[in-house]
Amino acid sequence: MHPCVAGEKCCENGGNTLVFVVYDGINNSVFASQVLQPLLKRAKKNQHQKIYLVSFERTLLNEQKIARLVPHRENIIFIQFWRFPFLGKMGLRLSVMQLRSFLRRLPCYSLIARGPLAGWVSMRAVSPASCASYTVQARGLLAQEYELAHPTGRNLVKALFCWIRKKQMAAVEYAAFCPKPELLLAKFRIEAVTPALKEYLVKEYAVNPSHVVLAVDDMPARIVEYQRLVWREEIRNQLHLGPQTHVYCYSGAVKPWQCPDGVVDYFKNELAHNKNSFLLVLTQDVEAFSRVLKEKQLDPKYYALMTIPHDEMSKYLSACDTGIVFREKHIVSWISRPVKAMEYKSAGLKIAHNHTSAWLIDVEKEENTVAVLGTGYVGLVVGSCVAKFGTPVICADIDERKIEFLKNGISPIYEPGVEDLIMSPLLTFTTDLVSAIKKARIIFVAVPTPAQADGNADVSVVKEVAKLIAKHSNDYKIVCLKSTVPIGTHAVVASIIQDYKKGDHTIDIVSTPEFLREGTAVYDYLYPDRVIIGTKSERAYEAVRQLYLRMGCRSEKIIWTDNPAAETIKYVANSFLALKISFINEIANFCDRISVDVLAVAYGVGLDKRIGTQFLKPGPGYGGSCFPKDVQALLSMAQEAGSPLKIMEQAVQINELQRYQVVYKIKNLVGENLRGKVIAILGLAFKANTDDVRKSPAIDIIGLLLKEGALIRAYDPQAMFNLRKELPDITYCLNAYDAAQGAHIAVVLTEWAEFATLDLAKLHPLMKQPCVLDTRNIVPLQRLKASGFRVDTVGRSAIAQDQDMTFIPASADRKKRLSKPAFTAHTVVAEQFK
Numbered sequence: 001m002h003p004c005v006a007g008e009k010c011c012e013n014g015g016n017t018l019v020f021v022v023y024d025g026i027n028n029s030v031f032a033s034q035v036l037q038p039l040l041k042r043a044k045k046n047q048h049q050k051i052y053l054v055s056f057e058r059t060l061l062n063e064q065k066i067a068r069l070v071p072h073r074e075n076i077i078f079i080q081f082w083r084f085p086f087l088g089k090m091g092l093r094l095s096v097m098q099l100r101s102f103l104r105r106l107p108c109y110s111l112i113a114r115g116p117l118a119g120w121v122s123m124r125a126v127s128p129a130s131c132a133s134y135t136v137q138a139r140g141l142l143a144q145e146y147e148l149a150h151p152t153g154r155n156l157v158k159a160l161f162c163w164i165r166k167k168q169m170a171a172v173e174y175a176a177f178c179p180k181p182e183l184l185l186a187k188f189r190i191e192a193v194t195p196a197l198k199e200y201l202v203k204e205y206a207v208n209p210s211h212v213v214l215a216v217d218d219m220p221a222r223i224v225e226y227q228r229l230v231w232r233e234e235i236r237n238q239l240h241l242g243p244q245t246h247v248y249c250y251s252g253a254v255k256p257w258q259c260p261d262g263v264v265d266y267f268k269n270e271l272a273h274n275k276n277s278f279l280l281v282l283t284q285d286v287e288a289f290s291r292v293l294k295e296k297q298l299d300p301k302y303y304a305l306m307t308i309p310h311d312e313m314s315k316y317l318s319a320c321d322t323g324i325v326f327r328e329k330h331i332v333s334w335i336s337r338p339v340k341a342m343e344y345k346s347a348g349l350k351i352a353h354n355h356t357s358a359w360l361i362d363v364e365k366e367e368n369t370v371a372v373l374g375t376g377y378v379g380l381v382v383g384s385c386v387a388k389f390g391t392p393v394i395c396a397d398i399d400e401r402k403i404e405f406l407k408n409g410i411s412p413i414y415e416p417g418v419e420d421l422i423m424s425p426l427l428t429f430t431t432d433l434v435s436a437i438k439k440a441r442i443i444f445v446a447v448p449t450p451a452q453a454d455g456n457a458d459v460s461v462v463k464e465v466a467k468l469i470a471k472h473s474n475d476y477k478i479v480c481l482k483s484t485v486p487i488g489t490h491a492v493v494a495s496i497i498q499d500y501k502k503g504d505h506t507i508d509i510v511s512t513p514e515f516l517r518e519g520t521a522v523y524d525y526l527y528p529d530r531v532i533i534g535t536k537s538e539r540a541y542e543a544v545r546q547l548y549l550r551m552g553c554r555s556e557k558i559i560w561t562d563n564p565a566a567e568t569i570k571y572v573a574n575s576f577l578a579l580k581i582s583f584i585n586e587i588a589n590f591c592d593r594i595s596v597d598v599l600a601v602a603y604g605v606g607l608d609k610r611i612g613t614q615f616l617k618p619g620p621g622y623g624g625s626c627f628p629k630d631v632q633a634l635l636s637m638a639q640e641a642g643s644p645l646k647i648m649e650q651a652v653q654i655n656e657l658q659r660y661q662v663v664y665k666i667k668n669l670v671g672e673n674l675r676g677k678v679i680a681i682l683g684l685a686f687k688a689n690t691d692d693v694r695k696s697p698a699i700d701i702i703g704l705l706l707k708e709g710a711l712i713r714a715y716d717p718q719a720m721f722n723l724r725k726e727l728p729d730i731t732y733c734l735n736a737y738d739a740a741q742g743a744h745i746a747v748v749l750t751e752w753a754e755f756a757t758l759d760l761a762k763l764h765p766l767m768k769q770p771c772v773l774d775t776r777n778i779v780p781l782q783r784l785k786a787s788g789f790r791v792d793t794v795g796r797s798a799i800a801q802d803q804d805m806t807f808i809p810a811s812a813d814r815k816k817r818l819s820k821p822a823f824t825a826h827t828v829v830a831e832q833f834k
């Protein structure tokens, strides 16, 4: 039987086995950062994944070295094969045989080949049936590098030999990047380290652009501030360097195209200006580099030449101030060494380069820097996603605590995916808003716009920031308003800028409302349904459009409007979504009365493309930092414009009443008198996967219950820290079971996945009364009932109470059901609590 027939399903996800093939390069200075770190990151993320690191550099990697590189390598297994570099393609074929025989023993696997040689070998060794996905990482180009390493000169025989060799290498590259047809079945992709390399592969090798992704995840992680400072002191002490010495670092080999002469010349020039400078050369080619230094007659007191262990690179870089990346002016120049540059950046180094690498020029140019003012739920996601795609970003905030956290790699908010992204070496965090404004060309404003008492949004912080931008801009700027601002705010901002601006440079205002949802914010930002760019300025539009295209946004998703339309789109979108929630909540209450399952209704209705299934989930009503305030703001604006929005007024009222409906249902289950009753509240965040409790239904509902004398035991996986600031006097528990101890009822208010999988047999005996109100309809009802709980839901009461679910229109039976005292109309419920 074919190995995959038994486990077709397992093969879909690679059988949780990853084979990572490197042909050579283990002895390379970037092996630790480019190969090991990403692999260790994977291993940490997916502890069940078995990773085989296959190398053909047997002699260089002994057990001792491996153990030092990966001390806890439970699921990383090193496999070493022989390689035969002098046998040309024949040698590669021998490598294929070794790898093929190894892969035959794996039933299913994903394979990543690093570089064209590994790609060529792997491509011939993999079995399309057992290989779930096949990636070739493009990092440099063999043929180009060969040409540089072996200039042909005038010797005709040598020239012919070099020409043939170059052609052979190009053929290897071609084969690696355009694999055999069987692998093209959606299993194949190429990771290119830079956009330039992607462009080159597409142009030169006719690689299908849809197969090429940027290897952004392989960028080395930023070294956190406190660690960097500790290492800086340690290494400087070791090198006898004072804190004021400006340390330049060159890390790399002494290949001709890496310009070792140029590096030393550059340093000598810097030294001429500042005698307190020092050159730290980290290389495997100590001898070769020391020859260069001697030739250049650099006084040994100004440099140190070292070979350091791979895993200490970050430590040594932390002691430096500037990293040097020099290249020959040649085609490979504009694609190469981006990861080394990122390694420098990860330690906060400035980069010195000789303008041959277009990618580096892009990264280093100040006009390509983006600033984000306000690093909350929106700003942090925007900043870290922009940085993920190769743009340097400065995130600035007035909250010193937040910035301190971020500098040390800790996200001050809970948002899935953000923790990883904030480690990008292209991200800097600061409380110095002025320097961020000065450095950036595009400035995103993501400061709060809270609701005022009259319902209007308070834009005072936006105005404050606008003044700051006007006063401190020295050049053309594009101010992108990400904050949700009342219609017309762009004009207010423009006039503030006009009033405070010094100089005649232009500052364009772009209204770029943000539609991300907390909990899935990173995904939403990277894969937006649409990007609205509201501006009259074509220049600003093009710059912002390019930024989004660079992040992989499809051009048809980008919509150009004027500012007022963009501002209005945001309010109308949020209001419509709020309306949808209130609508389904009202329908859910109706379904409860007529004994119909609201989930079936919502699903059946939502399948209509004109309606859609999203936001048709009944619950305790909408909350969060956006819907309540944005709907109120729209209502105020509409009122002021003399065009009141009756439908939205109703939506708001229904939402408020839904909180009472929940309390009403609690009373139905545990009795009218709540005094002294213990209520376990499961879920405090306004939705799952966030720690945000702003305007959370839990706050209103707990408030109502406390008023009635109930005792609250609350639990949320992420939001307890934030809720404690609002409600310090309730009991916060360790987990759902702890919250349920002695409770008369457990009320699920947030749809966290862990509540859907509660161990009901464990929960039942802990409670005083086995009673559950699931306002999010996530705990399987049949399981609850089978475990002996009294249950209610929102919109599924009939199932909860074991009633016949068949809805019989216009019959005596239906009349009978409607006549029994089920749920009182909303207004009546509200009356009770006034």
Ligand code: NAD
Pocket: 373, 374, 375, 376, 377, 378, 379, 396, 397, 398, 399, 402, 433, 446, 447, 448, 449, 461, 464, 465, 482, 483, 484, 485, 514, 515, 516, 517, 518, 625, 626
């Ligand atoms: P937030 O409160 O999480 O973040 C705002 C940040 O701005 C905070 O870190 C705060 O310290 C900082 N700040 C306050 N004053 C500042 C100043 N003068 N200079 C610099 N920074 C300052 O808010 P948020 O949820 O990120 O929302 C920001 C804006 O985006 C709001 O207008 C909101 O309506 C809008 N929005 C929010 C979401 C969302 O899901 N949260 C979605 C779309 C749009």
